[in-house]
Amino acid sequence: MEISIGIIGLGSMAKAIVSPLLERGEYHPQNVLGIVGSSSSIAPASNDLPKELKVVSSEDSLSKEVWKAPLKILAVKPQQFKKITESFSSLQLKDHFPKPLLISVLAGITLKSLKKAFPGHTCVRAVPNTPSLVGQGLTGLAWEDDITLDQKKVVRKIFEPISEIYELEEQKLDSFLALTSSGPAYIALVVEAMADGAVAAGLPRNLSNQLAHKTVSGTASLLREKSLHPAELKDMVASPAGTTISALRHLELAGLRSALIEAVVLAAQKSRQLAEEVSS
Ligand SMILES: NC(=O)c1ccc[n+]([C@@H]2O[C@H](COP(=O)([O-])OP(=O)(O)OC[C@H]3O[C@@H](n4cnc5c(N)ncnc54)[C@H](OP(=O)(O)O)[C@@H]3O)[C@@H](O)[C@H]2O)c1
Numbered sequence: 001m002e003i004s005i006g007i008i009g010l011g012s013m014a015k016a017i018v019s020p021l022l023e024r025g026e027y028h029p030q031n032v033l034g035i036v037g038s039s040s041s042i043a044p045a046s047n048d049l050p051k052e053l054k055v056v057s058s059e060d061s062l063s064k065e066v067w068k069a070p071l072k073i074l075a076v077k078p079q080q081f082k083k084i085t086e087s088f089s090s091l092q093l094k095d096h097f098p099k100p101l102l103i104s105v106l107a108g109i110t111l112k113s114l115k116k117a118f119p120g121h122t123c124v125r126a127v128p129n130t131p132s133l134v135g136q137g138l139t140g141l142a143w144e145d146d147i148t149l150d151q152k153k154v155v156r157k158i159f160e161p162i163s164e165i166y167e168l169e170e171q172k173l174d175s176f177l178a179l180t181s182s183g184p185a186y187i188a189l190v191v192e193a194m195a196d197g198a199v200a201a202g203l204p205r206n207l208s209n210q211l212a213h214k215t216v217s218g219t220a221s222l223l224r225e226k227s228l229h230p231a232e233l234k235d236m237v238a239s240p241a242g243t244t245i246s247a248l249r250h251l252e253l254a255g256l257r258s259a260l261i262e263a264v265v266l267a268a269q270k271s272r273q274l275a276e277e278v279s280s
Helices: 012-023 039-046 061-068 078-089 111-117 130-134 149-159 170-180 183-200 205-225 230-237 243-254 256-279
Strands: 005-008 032-036 054-057 071-074 101-104 122-127 137-143 163-167
Touching: 005 012, 005 061, 012 032, 012 071, 012 130, 012 149, 032 039, 032 061, 039 054, 054 061, 078 111, 078 256, 101 149, 111 122, 122 149, 122 170, 130 137, 137 149, 137 170, 149 163, 170 256, 183 205, 183 256, 205 230, 243 256
Parallel strands: 005 032, 005 071, 032 054, 071 101, 101 122, 137 163
Antiparallel strands: 122 137
């Protein structure tokens, strides 16, 4: 079996990345090997993917073949990183030129840790976010210094179908992640709370949920399409002595703005702390 892409951790993020590449014919499914943790995950992982794409568990002897691929996507949970590095270090692999490319989407695993764990590879850190699952994501990329222009092109082509790409210095990825990767959770919380408020004010649950998320998505489209600063939009909506300004007074008193600022800062700090724990 000739493998063009080896996927270590064929979970939801890896599937979101690989599916458009297969649909666009950039890679052939028979040349893709996906690895999952346990054999019970093979069927769910294979679901929605072409049947020619081979999926095996990490216990299967074929899983070692993944390390021969010129392009690897590492998409396990960060807690599984150590196990993966141990199974890689037990293999005797020949050096290749150009070096195989390894793209890691793991939060908090630095390029330094990746290079140390996977010698002989050119490593890339990618920080995609959950909206990538519906083709509307954002991906931050940080390269190791000796990556070639062709390898950069390969990486951009992988993330372009699912996200807008931002190439950043590695130390900025923690802040990028704190906003873009954790951000969908903050917004989901806001949507849920706004819907709860509508229920408290007397609307039915289903309608409240639907209206809350359409209000958020419509507001995001309005800000984007009219290139409005958020303050301009707020001022457009808040009329003198009206309902919105009464609600905004309460949000300021409750500290919503400061809570969100601190949330992003804390998430960035946590990401740095996790990186230090893994590399120590
Ligand atoms: N989902 C997102 O929106 C998102 C966004 C940004 C970054 N990320 C990053 O993407 C990574 C994956 O996230 P995910 O949400 O896609 O997780 P997931 O759906 O749980 O996928 C993880 C995959 O790794 C497999 N796995 C476990 N142990 C393994 C081993 N020893 N060898 C090979 N594969 C193994 C799992 O198989 P089993 O199920 O059998 O254990 C599963 O298929 C995480 O590091 C996360 O930080 C995710």
